[in-house]
Amino acid sequence: MRQGAEKGARSAIEEGDLHAFVDGRLTGERRAAVLAHLLLDRQDRERVEAYRRQLAGLARIRAGLDRYGEGFAPELQRALASRIARARSAQRRVRFLAAALVASAVLALGVWTVREVQLPSARLVANVFEPDFPTPEFPFGDAFGREDRRLDGDRERSLAWFASHLRDQTLEIPDLRELGLVPVGGQVLERARSPAVRLAWSDGQGGIIDLYVGVVTSDADQAFTMVGDSRVALHWRRGRLVFALVGPAGSPQLLQAVQSVLRGIDQPTGRSVPAGEVGREKEEPRPIRAVVEPEAKANPPALERPTPPAPTVEPAAVKPTGSAKTL
Amino acid sequence: MPWDPKVEKAISASISESDCGVDRVSPRGVDEEVLEHVSGLRRYALLLIGDPDEADDLVQETLVRVIAQTRSWKQVRDLRAYLFTTLHNVFVDGHRRRRVRPSEVPIETVIADLLAPPRQQDWVELRDLVAALQLLPKEQREVVLLVGLEGMSYLEAANVLQVPLGTVMSRLSRGREALRRLMTHGSAARLRVVK
Known part of the structure; x- marks a missing residue:
């Protein structure tokens, strides 16, 4: 019996197990099996003891030469330290960008909530600093170019025009007042390659956060783009809608703004309005109604927009959601 | 210890890069880490080769090569493994070139x-x-x-x-x-x- 048990135990233990045991890399049942084997196999037990003495000797040498590099080639050590520090700094920057991308992807799972939008109607001018940067394949054309752009205060008409291109997707204009962001205007992007608008909020401290929304007809790259030294652009896509949120790089509201924006996006439902209903578009309740402030009604801003192109195939889908303002 | 011109070149290149880089001053933690790595490389080389001078030459050549490998740094995940791999490669290359002479003093x-x-x-x-x-x-x-x-x-x-x-x-x-x-x-x- 004993012989049988010994033979069985030995056959289960391999040479690699003995070395893993010596090196302390076995745990649990495997370690117990090796211990049981060593109790029975004197030859292996002696080997393991010898290997352990070898390890103890090497550990003694290691401990004695723990700071063996001290004073050795100091110039090279300084150069290596500098190299390591720079490499890690670069890695940290890459990790930050990756983390921001992941965060925006997680936020993209946000659900749709409906909110009233209070839009100022006064005509405002925002000077937005957006230096040149390589624009990815994006429907906004050169909308990110370096120039001062005038924002139209009448966002309702801009958005209505934009809505005519949305077809079966809806878009909620986010209410960012909880983040301390005040809407300052909207704009149809005339030079965009496809229907697109720009909405802008001010943080009250001179910072502007822009939301670019476009409709794509083909795949567009999503990218995370640094805009100059101080501004950052978060790009993402949801269905046929493409977004770019541009704001100060250190703004704590930026990612929260992304979240708010994403809550306002509904996935395509597959519904579409028949082409015959195009002409009745104005008669139906608009899914978005920008609330125009009283003074704005008395003095409506001039619009410098091109005549919105008539939808050629399918008009905007109607998706009433209570008091929601949706496109 | 022989002073290889490559050493001077690598050091000067590194210093000039660091002058315009983001990390002009390496943190003290990095210095300690470097000392730890260099100590490891040096004692490993000593026991591997058995000749202190040859071992130090090997470590020095390893450090020069590591510092000079600008592109490879982007893929470095495990610095210790990177250093030892480089030392191994330098050792293998050197082993092919020269015959290891017996040390004058026993290891x-x-x-x-x-x-x-x-x-x-x-x-x-x-x-x-x-x-x-x-x-x-x-x-x-x-x-x-x-x-x-x-x-x-x-x-x-x-x-x-x-x-x-x-x-x-x-x-x-x-x-x-x-x-x-x-x-x-x-x-x-x-x-x-x-x-």
């Missing part, structure tokens, strides 16, 4: 001078271990030292030596067994040490 004596004086019994064992290590084939000595001296996992050792994990295991097994025989039976066992 056992070098180690004895470096270490605090152990008890007589311990010292005998250490001396036998160091002497036996020098008799191992290079491939086995590398694995025994990476795992036993530097505490690397088998996978780390496999990555450093750029060999399969199974090769590391078999070299470790044969190396330890050869060491045991050498230390047990002395010179009579030398003839039995095979790759």
Whole structure:
């Protein structure tokens, strides 16, 4: 019996197990099996003891030469330290960008909530600093170019025009007042390659956060783009809608703004309005109604927009959601 | 120690880069880390080659190569593995170029001078271990030292030596067994040490 048990135990233990045991890399049942084997196999037990003495000797040498590099080639050590520090700094920057991308992807799972939008109607001018940067394949054309752009205060008409291109997707204009962001205007992007608008909020401290929304007809790259030294652009896509949120790089509201924006996006439902209903578009309740402030009604801003192109195939889908303002 | 022009070039290039880089001052933690790595490289090289001067040349050439490899740094994930892999490659290249000459001072004596004086019994064992290590084939000595001296996992050792994990295991097994025989039976066992 004993012989049988010994033979069985030995056959289960391999040479690699003995070395893993010596090196302390076995745990649990495997370690117990090796211990049981060593109790029975004197030859292996002696080997393991010898290997352990070898390890103890090497550990003694290691401990004695723990700071063996001290004073050795100091110039090279300084150069290596500098190299390591720079490499890690670069890695940290890459990790930050990756983390921001992941965060925006997680936020993209946000659900749709409906909110009233209070839009100022006064005509405002925002000077937005957006230096040149390589624009990815994006429907906004050169909308990110370096120039001062005038924002139209009448966002309702801009958005209505934009809505005519949305077809079966809806878009909620986010209410960012909880983040301390005040809407300052909207704009149809005339030079965009496809229907697109720009909405802008001010943080009250001179910072502007822009939301670019476009409709794509083909795949567009999503990218995370640094805009100059101080501004950052978060790009993402949801269905046929493409977004770019541009704001100060250190703004704590930026990612929260992304979240708010994403809550306002509904996935395509597959519904579409028949082409015959195009002409009745104005008669139906608009899914978005920008609330125009009283003074704005008395003095409506001039619009410098091109005549919105008539939808050629399918008009905007109607998706009433209570008091929601949706496109 | 011979001063290679490559050393000066690498250092000056590194310093000029760091002057315009983001990290002009390396944190103290990095200096300590570098010391730790260099200590590891130096003691590994010493026991691997058995000649202090040759070992220091090997470490110096390794550091120069690492500092000069600008592009490779982007892929560095494990700095220690990167340093030891480079040292291994430099060692293999150098091994092909030159014949390792016997050290003027026995490695056992070098180690004895470096270490605090152990008890007589311990010292005998250490001396036998160091002497036996020098008799191992290079491939086995590398694995025994990476795992036993530097505490690397088998996978780390496999990555450093750029060999399969199974090769590391078999070299470790044969190396330890050869060491045991050498230390047990002395010179009579030398003839039995095979790759």
